Amino acid sequence: ASHEGNCDFMIILCPSCKELMRANEQERHNERECPERTLNCKYCKEPFLLKNIKAHDEICPKYPMICEGCAKKKIPREKYVDHIKFCSKFKAPCRFHVVGCDTSVEKEKIHDHERQCSYEHLNLLLHFIMGIKVSLESLQPQSLEVASQKLQELHQSLRDLELKMSQLGGCVAAPVQGACAPTLTTSFTPLPSAMGAALELQLQSEKTKVAELSRRCQELELKVSTFENIVCVLNREMERSCTTMEAYNRQHRLDQDKIEILNNKVLK
Ligand SMILES: [Zn+2]
Numbered sequence: 001a002s003h004e005g006n007c008d009f010m011i012i013l014c015p016s017c018k019e020l021m022r023a024n025e026q027e028r029h030n031e032r033e034c035p036e037r038t039l040n041c042k043y044c045k046e047p048f049l050l051k052n053i054k055a056h057d058e059i060c061p062k063y064p065m066i067c068e069g070c071a072k073k074k075i076p077r078e079k080y081v082d083h084i085k086f087c088s089k090f091k092a093p094c095r096f097h098v099v100g101c102d103t104s105v106e107k108e109k110i111h112d113h114e115r116q117c118s119y120e121h122l123n124l125l126l127h128f129i130m131g132i133k134v135s136l137e138s139l140q141p142q143s144l145e146v147a148s149q150k151l152q153e154l155h156q157s158l159r160d161l162e163l164k165m166s167q168l169g170g171c172v173a174a175p176v177q178g179a180c181a182p183t184l185t186t187s188f189t190p191l192p193s194a195m196g197a198a199l200e201l202q203l204q205s206e207k208t209k210v211a212e213l214s215r216r217c218q219e220l221e222l223k224v225s226t227f228e229n230i231v232c233v234l235n236r237e238m239e240r241s242c243t244t245m246e247a248y249n250r251q252h253r254l255d256q257d258k259i260e261i262l263n264n265k266v267l268k
């Protein structure tokens with residue numbers, strides 16, 4: 001029995017991954033094969049579970065990075081931000097990129113770019129400022145008022161649409177006459193300004209959506225009625241079987257009675 005305690009070929013269970021192995025394989029398993037083993041990060045030397053090491057690489061402060069500007073390698077991640085801040089070859093977006101300049105320039109050439117493109121930058125700035133001016137003007141109180149009025153009109157139109165929608169819904173529920181096709185005619189008075197036209201357009205798209213919805217409602221209704229028919233047929237079938245069953249039972253009882261009577265006669 002003492003042999004069992006340290007036999008090389010005894011089957012043992014890895015406590016981490018629950019795999020079975022012989023005792024003499026345990027060392028290799030723990031160091032190289034167990035999927036649950038821990039490894040030290042190559043860069044920061046901290047221990048991590050094997051399955052977490054890839055994710056750790058993404059955040060390891062010592063992970064070696066490469067500068068895309070000067071091509072310097074093995075910059076530890078924690079020093080990378082400092083490096084690119086001072087690396088004269090690292091390309092950064094032009095300062096005028098907020099107003100639309102798409103150029104990326106090496107830090108040492110940024111003055112050249114700004115001098116060469118000052119005309120373009122000025123142009124971009126002008127456009128930008130004009131844009132701001134226009135949107136500021138459209139934020140004047142009276143135009144806000146007009147907008148809210150338009151919004152109310154839009155609401156009213158939507159309510160009309162909803163009403164029509166519900167009427168349509170009633171028709172779909174009882175598909176009796178053919179007069180109930182989803183005809184959505186415009187009853188809105190045309191709105192005056194360009195904004196009105198935009199709203200009108202939006203309403204138009206809302207109406208398309210509503211029409212699509214009511215079409216789907218009809219499809220659904222059709223499916224439901226088909227289903228109801230099937231259920232109806234099944235119910236009838238069921239009732240018929242029940243009646244037949246009852247008839248059989250009655251017949252059976254009668255037969256039983258007859259047999260009993262006959263038996264009694266025979267026994268007498
Ligand atoms: Zn043995």
Ligand SMILES: [Zn+2]
Binds near residue numbers: 017
């Ligand atoms: Zn294991």
Ligand SMILES: [Zn+2]
Binds near residue numbers: 043044063
């Ligand atoms: Zn690490």
Ligand SMILES: [Zn+2]
Binds near residue numbers: 068084
């Ligand atoms: Zn660099």
Ligand SMILES: [Zn+2]
Binds near residue numbers: 101117121
């Ligand atoms: Zn620029």
